[in-house]
Amino acid sequence: MSRAAPGPEDRHAQNPGADGGGAASGCAVAGRLRPGGRALAALAGLREPVVWVLLAIAFFTSISGKPLDGVLMLIVAAGLTWDAGRRARRGTEAGRGAETGRDTKARRGTETGRGTETGRGTETGRGTETGRGTEARRGTKARRGAEARRGAETGHSPEAGRGTEAGRGAETGRGAETGRGAETGHSPEAGRFALAGRIAGVRPTGRPDGRGRLLAVAALLAGGAAYAGAVGSFSRYSWPATAGIIALGTVVVTIGWHSPLRDRPAGGRLPVAGTLAWVTVLVAGCVWELVALLRQPSLTTSSYSHPTISTLTDPVLATSPGRSVLLLAWLALGWYLVER
Amino acid sequence: MSSHQVTIAGYLVVAAGIVGLQVLATRTRAPVPSLGDLFTRAMRSRTGRVGVLVAWAWIGLHFFAK
Numbered sequence: 001m002s003r004a005a006p007g008p009e010d011r012h013a014q015n016p017g018a019d020g021g022g023a024a025s026g027c028a029v030a031g032r033l034r035p036g037g038r039a040l041a042a043l044a045g046l047r048e049p050v051v052w053v054l055l056a057i058a059f060f061t062s063i064s065g066k067p068l069d070g071v072l073m074l075i076v077a078a079g080l081t082w083d084a085g086r087r088a089r090r091g092t093e094a095g096r097g098a099e100t101g102r103d104t105k106a107r108r109g110t111e112t113g114r115g116t117e118t119g120r121g122t123e124t125g126r127g128t129e130t131g132r133g134t135e136a137r138r139g140t141k142a143r144r145g146a147e148a149r150r151g152a153e154t155g156h157s158p159e160a161g162r163g164t165e166a167g168r169g170a171e172t173g174r175g176a177e178t179g180r181g182a183e184t185g186h187s188p189e190a191g192r193f194a195l196a197g198r199i200a201g202v203r204p205t206g207r208p209d210g211r212g213r214l215l216a217v218a219a220l221l222a223g224g225a226a227y228a229g230a231v232g233s234f235s236r237y238s239w240p241a242t243a244g245i246i247a248l249g250t251v252v253v254t255i256g257w258h259s260p261l262r263d264r265p266a267g268g269r270l271p272v273a274g275t276l277a278w279v280t281v282l283v284a285g286c287v288w289e290l291v292a293l294l295r296q297p298s299l300t301t302s303s304y305s306h307p308t309i310s311t312l313t314d315p316v317l318a319t320s321p322g323r324s325v326l327l328l329a330w331l332a333l334g335w336y337l338v339e340r
Numbered sequence: 341m342s343s344h345q346v347t348i349a350g351y352l353v354v355a356a357g358i359v360g361l362q363v364l365a366t367r368t369r370a371p372v373p374s375l376g377d378l379f380t381r382a383m384r385s386r387t388g389r390v391g392v393l394v395a396w397a398w399i400g401l402h403f404f405a406k
Contacts, residue, residue, distance in 0.1 A: 048387045066402070069405070073398065076390065241405060249396075257386065260383070274364075274372030277361055278373070278375070306344075307344065313403065317404075330399060340376070
């Protein structure tokens with residue numbers, strides 16, 4: 001179907017000015033920061049309290065006679081600062097992009113409206129449905145679902161039920177899952193089943209997740225025991241022990257840097273009073289440890305009268321089995337945290 | 341009571357507080373989040389996640405590494 005010649009509104013809409021595509025390019029130019037601005041954006045990462053905590057740890061660890069720990073903490077703090085700044089910059093650009101996208105959508109909507117007025121109703125209708133479907137990620141499939149749903153409402157199509165579900169899925173934003181099922185040739189129910197299966201811990205193949213998980217846990221336990229035995233056999237503060245700890249720490253932090261191992265519900269707000277109670281206890285523990293540290297003859301000389309936790313654990317860590325047991329506990333804590 | 345005993349008693353009080361709050365959170369209906377909830381909340385963002393994991397790595401470094 002031929003397209004009507006653009007009217008004055010069309011020319012305005014296609015004009016690369018402050019909206020539409022012109023705005024996109026304009027924003028892209030505006031989004032490109034100068035080197036100085038980029039450095040300032042990177043420093044925005046310093047707004048993260050975690051960065052300051054890491055810098056404090058780096059400082060105190062270094063003056064306590066463990067410069068390697070301090071350097072590693074410094075590296076992570078610098079990396080986090082850079083990363084947080086980069087994401088903040090991207091967020092700003094994405095915000096501008098979203099505004100541009102809204103402008104473009106509004107412009108398209110105007111064009112569609114005009115199309116109806118000029119007698120291009122059928123094409124416009126398709127465009128509208130496809131547009132909705134695209135927002136639900138799978139436009140064509142969702143449209144079919146919506147059409148079938150209309151059939152169901154009038155009581156005609158035998159596949160109306162599926163269409164109804166697909167239509168609902170698209171409307172309620174579950175179009176992605178529904179569409180995936182439809183795209184791969186499965187019914188939307190299959191798509192939903194797969195999703196429910198993932199939530200319930202059952203794989204789409206029907207094999208329960210529990211067995212695989214059990215095997216993984218057994219392998220992890222065996223690996224953890226081997227690691228704890230090997231690293232625990234090295235004398236404390238030796239280079240082999242240091243290498244083992246740094247290697248595992250790097251792996252775990254790298255995993256955490258990318259994404260959580262599994263999705264967890266966002267959850268609501270934590271109860272304020274209960275959270276404050278936790279903060280009080282944990283801060284009290286840190287302060288107590290700090291007081292003991294500062295009451296030592298020096299930061300690097302332990303005191304019997306004011307023992308730190310490190311001093312109290314020295315007798316256990318002096319033996320190889322003791323080191324292995326504490327390493328196992330450290331590994332278990334790490335696994336617990338990685339799974340958060 | 342010697343300074344040594346007082347210092348250790350302080351650690352025990354903190355440990356008892358942690359255990360007590362965790363029991364309150366998991367065994368009663370008191371409005372207290374569990375330690376897991378706290379960690380999950382803290383680790384929702386990347387900086388929080390990396391911060392907690394680095395703290396864990398630091399414990400290993402502190403007790404075992406050079």
